[in-house]
Amino acid sequence: MKKTLTLLLSAGLVATATQAFSSPKEDLEKFRTYFEQRFPGVQLNDFGNGPYALDASKRLQWESMEEFPPYEEYVDKGREIWETPFKNGKSFASCFGKDPSKVRVKYPHWDSKTQQVVTLEGDINKCLKENGEKPFGWKKGKIAHLGAYLGYEARGQKTNVVIPNDPKALEAYEEGKHFFYAKRGQLNMACADCHVYYSGQRIRGNTLSAALGHTTHFPVFRAKWAKKGKGDGLGTLHRRYGGCNKQVRARPFKAQGKEYRNLEFFHTYMSNGLEINAPGYRE
């Protein structure tokens, strides 16, 4: 009797343990397999094209847009920002290294010193402050122009987020993962509801993109963001997070706050191995 009990108990423990402690690597394998099985015809890198990888009718329209991409001028603006010296004579290269094509793939990453997830945008503003310059806004404008340039220079390189075996880093990863799967807002929906379980389906007129490949093309140019009062069209990943939170009637979190940085850590890790194709064009 006692034996059966202990057996049962330990079986239960093992079951819960494997659920709670599935490693990032296992998560990634299951995540990718899920989408590969759901969309057998789609090549891995094509997931980086969001809804256009899943919806043939929208793809044509998008391909014609990509022939004269509206984001090109912002890539040029970003290059200018990268090359223009600060008032102290230094430039972004003093923070990021001379080669602009080697920057994007380093982000996001875990910083063991500050014990937090560091993003490209975070380091851009850190660099500005350290050099006595005014930091950029977090969601659009110059920060997105520079991001577009650095992304463009990194095109073709593979996403490669490293989750170090450090309990704090794993905790940040788990927090980001939980954020992604938890329902929130008055409409009670999780990121995963739309971008995993119903990816490829249409919600009203929008084809829901797969979360696999979600991060590769940011910052993104969105026609919707190029309207009066919204900016020049370009926006960062955290801007998009805010938009997707508020459409389920949840209060968006602060761009570059801990919640979204941890989400970015998990979310980008899930696209490891996919090529960077930033900046992207979307409706």
Place this chain on the structure above:
Amino acid sequence: MTKLTQRLGGTTTVLALCAGLVFSAQVSADNIAEGKKIAFDRKKGNCLACHHIEGGTLAGTIAPPLVAMKQRFPDKAKLRAQIWDATVANPNTIMPPMGRHKILTEKEIDLVTDFIYSL
């Protein structure tokens, strides 16, 4: 004689039934129209985001089309309950709990139920 009363009785019942039908149809015609408006309104029910419903445009493909609802839900109360809180039947559902989260008022849910039940 008995036959006559029987016949008369029969006719009155039929008449009464007809009157009743016409009456209830009239009452709910307004309700149905109002319910439809709420169901289609993006800021209210927004059912079309996920469900195909006859008469609606740009419907989503997430959820089963809402047709033949009287067959699916012979009990209207069950239909209302599904709309009020879809997580009871399926805790993981993507369908918003219209009543439990007060996305719609009780009155609005009644009207939407009238409309969906008519499909």
Place this chain on the structure above:
Amino acid sequence: MKKLITALGLALLIAGCNATTPEKPASMKAQYEAALAETQAAVDKAASVGGEWRDIRWKKSKKKYLPSAIKAAEAGDYAKALKLLEIAKFQAEAGYKQAMAQKNAGPRF
């Protein structure tokens, strides 16, 4: 006599006034203040678990139930303020409950 009548009239008037000007403003205000404190506590609790909904107080929300309630009260419309607080409190409590219910959310594949 005349005086008496005026006095009586006055007394009646005062009594009447007292009856029709209920302590309404004072008690509505107290009711509002209590509701405000409760709502604020509920909102803080929801926020502490990341469960705050969009329309409670976020600056870009078109509804902003909590700040709108405070504004209504400042304008003396306590009835409206109480109605808005009721919504804000409901949403805060529901958001907290939701976050608790989602504590173990994870992939289902």
